[in-house]
Amino acid sequence: MKRIIVAEDSSVIQNLTKKILEIQNYEIIGVKNGKQVLDKLNIEDYDLILLDINMPIMDGMECARAIRGLTDKAKSSIPIIAITGNAKNYSMDDFKEAGIDDYIPKPLNFDNLVDMVNKYTNTNVN
Numbered sequence: 001m002k003r004i005i006v007a008e009d010s011s012v013i014q015n016l017t018k019k020i021l022e023i024q025n026y027e028i029i030g031v032k033n034g035k036q037v038l039d040k041l042n043i044e045d046y047d048l049i050l051l052d053i054n055m056p057i058m059d060g061m062e063c064a065r066a067i068r069g070l071t072d073k074a075k076s077s078i079p080i081i082a083i084t085g086n087a088k089n090y091s092m093d094d095f096k097e098a099g100i101d102d103y104i105p106k107p108l109n110f111d112n113l114v115d116m117v118n119k120y121t122n123t124n125v126n
Helices: 011-023 035-044 060-068 092-098 111-120
Strands: 005-006 027-031 049-054 080-085 102-105
Touching: 005 011, 005 035, 005 092, 011 027, 027 035, 027 092, 035 049, 049 060, 049 111, 060 080, 060 092, 080 111, 092 102, 102 111
Parallel strands: 005 027, 005 049, 049 080, 080 102
Antiparallel strands: none
16 A cells, blocks of 8 residues: 655645545555654655645745655655645746655645546556
8 A cells, every 4th residue: 555644734634635545545644744744754664745835843845855855765756746825936946946746736626636646656546
């Protein structure tokens, strides 16, 4: 089973995302900020990170840069998908520079979310 970290400070969005992806047979670990993402990565392996850009303590851009700077190559190359309500503040180049592979705008379109997660985890859906 593919394991995904959902880093999102909104409990509503985190819970909805978790339910949608669990139905698709993903194991979801929810955290509230970028520091917690790094803490989780230190202990376990994951297949994908869904990263809210605006979070307290450590935001998504800073977290993505920290992940890309990890010495463990497997962990530093995990696909990262940004989730953001203000994508207009960032260009795809900004995301790429931070090490983010792709992004999904808020409000979340859950079909789009599932398609993107499947794409980055190489999961085939019937």
